[in-house]
Amino acid sequence: MNRTFADRVGRVEPSATLAISNAAAELEADGVDVVDLSVGEPDFPTPENVVAAGKQALDDDHTGYTPSSGIPELKRAVAEKFADDGLSYDTDQIIVTPGGKQGLFETFMTLLDDDDEVVLLDPAWVSYEAMAKLAGADISRVDLTPHEFQLEPALEQLAATVTDDTTMLVVNSPSNPSGAVFSDAALEGVRDIAVDHDVTVVSDEIYQRIAYDEEPTSLGSLDGMANRTVTLNGFSKAYSMTGWRLGYVGMPGSMAEQAGKIHGHSVSCAVNFVQHAGVEALKNTDEPVVEMREAFRERRDMLLDLFADHGKEVPHPDGAFYMMLPVDEDDTAWCEGAIEEAHVATVPGSAFGTPGYARLSYAASEERLREGVARLAEHGYL
Structure with missing residues (x-):
């Protein structure tokens, strides 16, 4: 049977991060011991109080549909969390989504038409480009690599890239994949550019709680940004709830009403009992978040020292749980060799738009991280 597929699926490739994870899983299924530093999820269990809240919600029969945009208790908790960050989103400007990725997807589909321009800051999380292409948009890129992935030194280039024809600028701080946390001066520069050109900024703050030295500033809290910033956050990273699939997005004006159409016709709502667990996470789970963040800090410092011992200077990540290791110019071949030979x-x-590097996740035990570095060195990859 001949089958013709929609043009949109031909615009994108499968997720590179998931492809590597799948390759690692196949090797492990064959009995190979793989040190998997590709995964984008914390290696900590979901906090016990959150699990208990989820179980209680099941016992309380919270298993049916909810209001499409989320249960009122969770939306109020999210609004309070946003307010603590200096953001002003009413509950009717908030959509609770099954994972942060869905919130981003709905945002892209709501705001972008064919040939609209999206500006990305490289290195950029892989799905931004895919979502923009699925929406039919064009992409312009600003390379932060020469500045060790910091935005402030690249503001002049960003100002030259964003124009009156730009529809959307995506900012991710703390960053996946670099771990960079953008300074207030950098974000103020973004604000000035966005206001000058009347651009909507999507601020992906999913790693907000995993920052080591200074608490990241929410872009929408800056003067002039409240009515032009979409703020994305969720539970996967901060609360180690990746498989629970729960995120949320705050949208200015009546944007949530429009995005709600896509939400309602695609996923209907986030899972009922999971939303109740989300309320518990936001209200009563600070201590486990701090403990996890400190463990990531120790692992980061250990890895930086280990790579320095092998003569590798790695850009210093200030947040998330990733770092970008300088490797061969053909980074794809390097990564393929590393998994095939060093496992x-x-x-x-x-x-991520940044050749010559490999992203490492340090969401693994110190023992496994040391083993990974030792294997890379033993097989000539450092």
Whole structure:
């Protein structure tokens, strides 16, 4: 049977991060011991109080549909969390989504038409480009690599890239994949550019709670940004709830009403009992978040020291749980060799728009991280 597929699916490739994870899983299924440094999820269990809240919600029969945009208790908790960050989103401007990725997808589909321009800051999380292409948009890129992934030194380039024809600028701080946390001066520069050109900014703050030295500033809290910033956050990273699939997005004006159409016709609502667990996470789970963040800090420092011992200077990540390791110019071949020979899984930097690097996740035990570095050194990859 001949089958013709929609043009939109031909615009995108499968997720590179998931492809590496799948390759690692196949090797492990064959009995190979793989040090998997490709995964984008914390290696900590979901906090016990959150699990208990989810179980209680099941016992209380919270298993049916909810209001499409989320249960009122969770939306109020999210609004309070946003307010603590200096953001002003009413509950009717908030959509609770099954994972942060769905919130981003709904935002892209709501705001972008064919040939609209989206500006990305490289390295950029792999799905931004895919979502923009699925919406039919064009992409312009600003390379932060020469500045060790910091935005402030690249503001002049960003100002030259964003024009009156730009529809959307995506900012991710703390960053996946670099771990960079953008300074207030950098975000103020973004604000000035966005206001000058009347651009909507999507601020992906999913790693907000995993920052090591200074608490990141929410872009929408800056003067002039409240009515032009979409703020994305969720539970997967901060609360180690990746498989629970729960996120949320705050949208200015009546945007949530429009995005709600896509939400309602695609996923209907986030899972009922999971939303109740989300309320518990936001209200009563600070201590486990701090403990996890401190463990990530110790692992980061250990890895930086280990790579320095092998003569590798790695840009210093200030948040998230990733770092970008400088590797060969053909980073894809380097990563393929590393998993095949050293059995260490990493993600090519070219997947994020930054060739010549490999993204490492340090969401693994110190023992496994040391083993991974030792294997890379033993097989000539450092």
